[in-house]
Amino acid sequence: MDLKQLEAFVYVAKLNSFSKAADTIYLSQPTISSHINSLEKELGTQLLIRSTKEVYPTKSGLDFFVYAQNMLALRDEAIHTVSQGGSSIRGEISLLASSVPAQYLLPSLIAVFQKSYPDIFFKVRQSDSEQVGKLLSNCIFDFGITGTKLSGNRFVQTPFYHDTLVLAVPSGFKTPENISPEVLIKLLRTQPFIMREDGSGTRKELEKILLSLDLTIDQLITACSFNNTHGVLQAVSSGIGISFVSRASTAMYTQMGLIKTIELKDFTFKRNFYLLSKKEMILQPVQKLFHTYLLNYYKELQ
Structure with missing residues (x-):
């Protein structure tokens, strides 16, 4: 098992596509398939359901995704720590937000954020608060933002805007x-x-x-x-x-x-708005940067 195999699996799981994963990490689609086949053989379990229309993780794949992403996050953190870091950081943030933050809070926040970090791309999907809780458990989104506190203890729920x-x-x-x-x-x-x-x-x-x-x-x-x-x-x-x-x-x-x-x-x-993160996930440098920035931005604003 090596990091390239883990990276191939993480991106296929996040993007639900072999071809999109191949384009994102600059590998050929056969190479992506080979990496994941090797992983499944080594682990002795199927990680992905492959159909003609979509690709998505199995239950074992969802469990393994946490470990795979955490290992990649530690790699990225090590690289970021010993390199120049700062405003040169690149990456993508995927957010699942309820309607008020998606329509009225995030646009202005992203505009200010990208003045300092122009190489960070945002992908925002709007849903209601209940669906945010359901969908955040899958592999696609880094954070959730809701207009009410969700029941249960699946996520770290941090109030950031009153x-x-x-x-x-x-x-x-x-x-x-x-x-x-x-x-x-x-x-x-x-x-x-x-x-x-x-x-x-x-x-x-x-x-x-x-x-x-x-x-x-x-x-x-x-x-x-x-x-x-x-x-x-x-x-x-x-x-x-x-x-x-x-x-x-x-x-x-x-x-x-x-x-x-x-x-x-x-x-x-x-009412409070909450930033939701997955308890078991280690934040990548770009995710950690956004998490800290959002909390500080609204703390100063209010």
């Missing part, structure tokens, strides 16, 4: 700028409500808000549901109804006069 949920209403909506909980309860019982889908972090935080107000989702007049925050804000601006959204998502809409946000008189609804 946000507030605000009530978004159409721009022509007539109501005081600062309302009491009693008025809020009446609004929620009588106004059409725009819902986020099951599994979203915003919806889970909404359930907590309703619980604090002695309400349930069933008591709301649900007009429609969207699987992303942009759809919710567009629906609010179109006059369909009201909704709770992250303050981080509202700036452009409020500045353009498309919606209004309502503050509550007696209390606020706070």
Whole structure:
């Protein structure tokens, strides 16, 4: 077993493709296949399921992926430590993020990050918080970002950004700028409500808000549901109804006069966004750099 074999397996598992792995690490596809066949023979188990449409790890392959990636991470760390390091670092970061961080937090962060590290490429996929937890367990993504803390202990979940949920209403909506909980309860019982889908972090935080107000989702007049925050804000601006959204998502809409946000008189609804990493994974230098940068960036911002 050598590092080239491990590298071939890791990239096939991450990219779900022999040809893409070959292009990425500059080896021929037959060489990639030979490396993985040798690994499987040496380990005495099948690591990859090969079909005409896709390639993906077996259960043994998922288990072995952790060890293989960790060994490569240690190699990269050793090289990085004894070389010049710094801004010359190259690589790719793959992120699986729920809708608010994917649409409203990550673009500005990546823009600032790449001014210092232009040779680091980002691959961002949007999903809801629940799916982030499910999909992060596979080989494809380095980190997950969610708008609510997930149950279980599969990941290290580090809060990095503190946000507030605000009530978004159409721009022509007539109501005081600062309302009491009693008025809020009446609004929620009588106004059409725009819902986020099951599994979203915003919806889970909404359930907590309703619980604090002695309400349930069933008591709301649900007009429609969207699987992303942009759809919710567009629906609010179109006059369909009201909704709770992250303050981080509202700036452009409020500045353009498309919606209004309502503050509550007696209390606020706070939420955290979390950076998720796999407990058993050793971070590669490029991953470690991003992890540290993100936490420091939002610490200074807030």
